[in-house]
Amino acid sequence: MEKNINKTMNTMKLAVLASALIFSSSSSWASERIISAGAAITEIIYALNAESQLVAVDLTSKTLVKGAYPLVGYHRQLSAESLMSLTPDRIIGSNEMGPISTLKLLKQGGVDVDVVNSGETVKDLLERIDEVAALTNKTPAAASLKAEISKKVDAIQTHLLTQSTPKKVLFLMIHDGRPANVAGRNTTADTVIRLAGAINPAASTVEAYKPISAEAMVQMQPDIILLSGRTLSSIGTIDDLLKKMPLLAATPAGKNKALATIDGTALIGGLGLKSIDEAERLNKVFYQD
Amino acid sequence: MQSRRMQLQRLPIETLLPLGIGLLFFAITSSIVIGPMDISFIDSIKALIPWETDLPAHIQLVVNQIRLPRTLLAIAIGAILALCGAVMQGLFRNPLADPGIIGVSGGAALGAAIAVVFFAPLVVNYPLILTLGTVPVFAFIGGALSTFFVYYLGTDKNGTSVTIMLLAGVAIGALSGAALGFMNFIADDQALRDLSLWSMGSLAGATWPGITLAFTTLAVLLWLFCRDANALNAFLLGEAEAKHMGVNVQMLKRRLILLCAAGVGVTVSLTGIIGFVGLVIPHLGRMLSGPNHKTLLPMSALLGALILLIADMIARVVLAPLELPVGIVTAILGAPFFILLLVKQKGRMS
Numbered sequence: 001m002e003k004n005i006n007k008t009m010n011t012m013k014l015a016v017l018a019s020a021l022i023f024s025s026s027s028s029w030a031s032e033r034i035i036s037a038g039a040a041i042t043e044i045i046y047a048l049n050a051e052s053q054l055v056a057v058d059l060t061s062k063t064l065v066k067g068a069y070p071l072v073g074y075h076r077q078l079s080a081e082s083l084m085s086l087t088p089d090r091i092i093g094s095n096e097m098g099p100i101s102t103l104k105l106l107k108q109g110g111v112d113v114d115v116v117n118s119g120e121t122v123k124d125l126l127e128r129i130d131e132v133a134a135l136t137n138k139t140p141a142a143a144s145l146k147a148e149i150s151k152k153v154d155a156i157q158t159h160l161l162t163q164s165t166p167k168k169v170l171f172l173m174i175h176d177g178r179p180a181n182v183a184g185r186n187t188t189a190d191t192v193i194r195l196a197g198a199i200n201p202a203a204s205t206v207e208a209y210k211p212i213s214a215e216a217m218v219q220m221q222p223d224i225i226l227l228s229g230r231t232l233s234s235i236g237t238i239d240d241l242l243k244k245m246p247l248l249a250a251t252p253a254g255k256n257k258a259l260a261t262i263d264g265t266a267l268i269g270g271l272g273l274k275s276i277d278e279a280e281r282l283n284k285v286f287y288q289d
Numbered sequence: 290m291q292s293r294r295m296q297l298q299r300l301p302i303e304t305l306l307p308l309g310i311g312l313l314f315f316a317i318t319s320s321i322v323i324g325p326m327d328i329s330f331i332d333s334i335k336a337l338i339p340w341e342t343d344l345p346a347h348i349q350l351v352v353n354q355i356r357l358p359r360t361l362l363a364i365a366i367g368a369i370l371a372l373c374g375a376v377m378q379g380l381f382r383n384p385l386a387d388p389g390i391i392g393v394s395g396g397a398a399l400g401a402a403i404a405v406v407f408f409a410p411l412v413v414n415y416p417l418i419l420t421l422g423t424v425p426v427f428a429f430i431g432g433a434l435s436t437f438f439v440y441y442l443g444t445d446k447n448g449t450s451v452t453i454m455l456l457a458g459v460a461i462g463a464l465s466g467a468a469l470g471f472m473n474f475i476a477d478d479q480a481l482r483d484l485s486l487w488s489m490g491s492l493a494g495a496t497w498p499g500i501t502l503a504f505t506t507l508a509v510l511l512w513l514f515c516r517d518a519n520a521l522n523a524f525l526l527g528e529a530e531a532k533h534m535g536v537n538v539q540m541l542k543r544r545l546i547l548l549c550a551a552g553v554g555v556t557v558s559l560t561g562i563i564g565f566v567g568l569v570i571p572h573l574g575r576m577l578s579g580p581n582h583k584t585l586l587p588m589s590a591l592l593g594a595l596i597l598l599i600a601d602m603i604a605r606v607v608l609a610p611l612e613l614p615v616g617i618v619t620a621i622l623g624a625p626f627f628i629l630l631l632v633k634q635k636g637r638m639s
Contacts, residue, residue: 056610073611076479077486079493081355082610084347085326096479101494109350208477 034136035083037075037093039064039269041116044129047145047273050136056086058093060269080105092135094118094270120191120271122153145273152276153195156283160197163287169198169260170222170253174231179211180245188267188275193226195279198286214247224286225253228264260285302584305577309591313364316598320360323602325609326351358495363601363615364594365503366492366556367566369510371593373549374567375574375585376514379521380545381451387568388553390458391546392435395465397557400431401487402472406480424487425558432557435461436550440543448539451528454546489614490563492601499559506555510548511590517541518582525580563616565623566593572630596622 033055036042042061045051056070058078072083075093080102083091090112097103103113116131117124126146133142171183171193183189184206193200201220206212225241225248235241238259241248248254260282266274300308322333328348335341336352373388381390388394404427439461443454473481520541523531532538556563573596574589600618607613 070610074482074486076483077491077493077612079325079605079610079612081351081605082325082612084351085324085610099494101496105350105354108354109347 032089032136033087035072035086035088035091036061037072037078037091037097038118040094040118040128040272041092041132043269043272043274044132044145045136048129048133048136048138048141050132050138050141053136055088056083063265063268078102080109084109084111090114090135092116092132118270120186120188122149122195122271122276125149125271125273125276149273149276152280156195156197156280159283159287163197167198167223167286168201168221168252169193169196169224169226169286170201170217170220171226171262172217172231173209173228174235174244176234179213180217181209181211182206182217183209188271189226189262191271192262192266192275192279192282195276196283196286198224198282214245217245218247218250221251223252223256224258224260225251226260226262226282228267229261230264232259232261299579300577302578302588305584305588306591309588309595313591313595313598316595316602317360317364320363320598320602321352321356323606324351324356325605328352358497358500359492359601359605360598361500362492362495362503362559363598365500365507366560366563367570367593367595367597368590369503369507369552369556369593370563370566370597371570371574371589372507372510372514372586373552374593375571375582375589376521376545377549377567378571379524379582379585380542381455382525382527383455384572385568386455388549389462389564389567390455391550392439392458392461392465393432393550393553394557394562395462395469396435397428397432397554398488398562399435399465399468399472400427400429401557401561402469402476402484403427403431405483405487406472406476428561429554429558431465432554433550435465436546436554440546449542449546451542486614487561488616490561490616490619491604491612491614492560492597493612494560502555503559506552507590510552511586513544513548514586515583517545518586521545521582522580561614561616563597563619565619565627566597569623569627569630570596573626 032053034045034050034053035056036045036054037058039060042054042057042064045054046064051065054065054069056072057065058072058075060075062071070086072078072086076096076098078097078099083102083106088111091097091106092114093116095115095118097113097115106113114131114135116128116135119125119128126149129142129146129149130139133139171187171189173181173183182202183193183200185200185203186207187209190200190203201222202212225238227235227241235244238257241259242254253259262278262282263274266272266278318334321337322328322330328336328351332344332348333352333356336344336349337357370388374386377386377388377390378384380386383390401424404423408423408427439454439457440449442457442461443449443451473484476484520531520536523534523536524538524541526534528538553567570593571585571589574585574592577592578584578588597615597619600622601615604613604615604618
């Protein structure tokens with residue numbers, strides 16, 4: 001009798017376990033409705049060809065998505081009911097996603113809330129690809145995407161082997177009538193400059209994007225000035241820039257009229273796939289031989 | 290013409306109060322029924338009934354955990370802001386006085402900025418700080434400190450001068466504005482964004498403890514302010530006149546200022562800065578029910594609740610699934626109304 005009960009118990013346990021397994025695997029294999037709350041994540045979802053699962057994106061992803069997706073606002077100020085009205089299965093964001101009260105409500109409403117890393121290094125990017133791939137069931141695609149990135153980073157390293165002196169590259173963000181901002185440490189611009197094999201002379205003294213005086217820029221003695229494509233098109237040419245900021249003439253960049261541009265969208269939302277492409281391209285621009 | 294305006298604008302409180310309560314009830318129902326998620330009228334109402342448990346869980350969640358708390362918070366916050374605005378305008382005998390005039394808003398904004406800029410980076414490592422609510426606590430402390438300072442500047446051995454307090458409020462406001470500017474300067478991009486959103490106010494963070502706090506504050510303020518309604522009426526004649534009528538002017542000023550600071554401090558810490566309600570609603574109340582504080586105070590509370598509730602509904606729905614900060618909506622609604630008021634006033638004076 002007791003043995004029988006035990007047996008039934010075991011069978012039941014097994015059944016529960018099996019159904020749990022079936023349930024979990026079926027839910028993860030079914031095409032989910034995903035909300036992406038971050039440009040870095042949206043970009044990877046597209047690169048993994050998982051965009052058919054996407055139902056909405058946050059404001060920072062606006063420029064990345066093709067087609068009309070509902071926007072769910074700023075990823076730190078998400079609204080629970082708005083998100084739930086899109087009936088998502090999952091929302092993927094960085095650790096900055098919030099507020100906590102909204103995330104809590106989403107979880108209560110049966111929405112999976114997944115946080116992926118938002119680091120600024122290549123290693124973080126590779127990990128993020130794995131994380132997003134696991135959540136969208138695109139693990140095979142992730143391998144080739146990661147291989148592609150590693151290849152690009154290796155290509156930069158190989159190219160750098162032939163160079164003896166690293167160049168100093170200063171990224172400037174210029175809005176009309178305002179003092180220019182430089183990219184200090186902990187910015188995507190800084191990461192891209194370093195990835196491309198150059199030195200960011202502002203990184204030691206400045207954090208984030210900050211306005212600094214032209215005098216300080218001269219002291220940094222950059223070899224190359226880096227601008228976003230949009231900034232340059234609003235200024236014109238390097239000569240126009242030198243007219244605007246005459247002190248720059250006293251830097252190697254000014255003397256040699258060494259100016260490079262970067263696609264500004266590669267700098268938004270952390271180090272992403274486009275940032276790697278830009279780093280590879282800039283590496284060839286900085287070291288042209 | 291004059292008599293027609295009287296008929297149109299001033300209604301007896303016996304008519305206004307039921308009318309206002311009816312409208313508020315209608316607005317509450319709408320606020321619970323309307324939202325970005327498509328839930329039928331019947332289902333929304335059903336979800337409120339505790340023993341109706343056969344509804345889908347997500348509908349119950351949306352109605353009971355999102356729409357209902359938000360609706361209640363809007364009512365309490367709107368009422369407190371309008372009430373404090375009415376009292377401040379009475380006390381300072383200045384139609385432009387709003388709760389911010391005693392420096393509480395500026396100080397609170399600065400407190401919040403300090404919390405966002407200096408403590409937000411810590412939150413990543415110590416999530417507990419966030420759950421303890423650094424921003425609300427700092428906002429409250431900042432508001433309380435600056436009010437105290439403004440009051441201190443305006444007070445000497447002869448009592449408190451409302452004129453000096455008014456000017457001190459402006460000065461302290463400018464000072465905290467400068468400090469806020471500095472905070473903006475050293476903040477990183479995310480902190481900047483957080484700050485700007487905070488200063489536009491939002492009712493999205495409604496929690497039950499917050500709602501309890503807001504309603505307790507409202508009940509206490511309404512009771513204490515209404516007790517002083519007669520004294521405030523006397524104050525309309527002038528400070529000296531009020532004194533001769535037997536009002537303990539100094540005590541009254543101190544009490545009302547502290548109560549307003551506490552009231553606004555609570556609202557600011559719960560929802561951020563929501564402008565224009567405290568400034569405009571008392572004028573609307575005066576237009577409808579006259580300057581007698583006995584009717585003006587409850588009317589202002591009622592109208593404040595009503596208007597903020599409507600503003601929040603607009604904020605939730607107009608750009609859905611995006612959500613507009615409610616402070617923008619109150620400003621859009623309030624500013625034209627205020628201009629209209631000025632134009633009318635001009636006509637009356639000439």
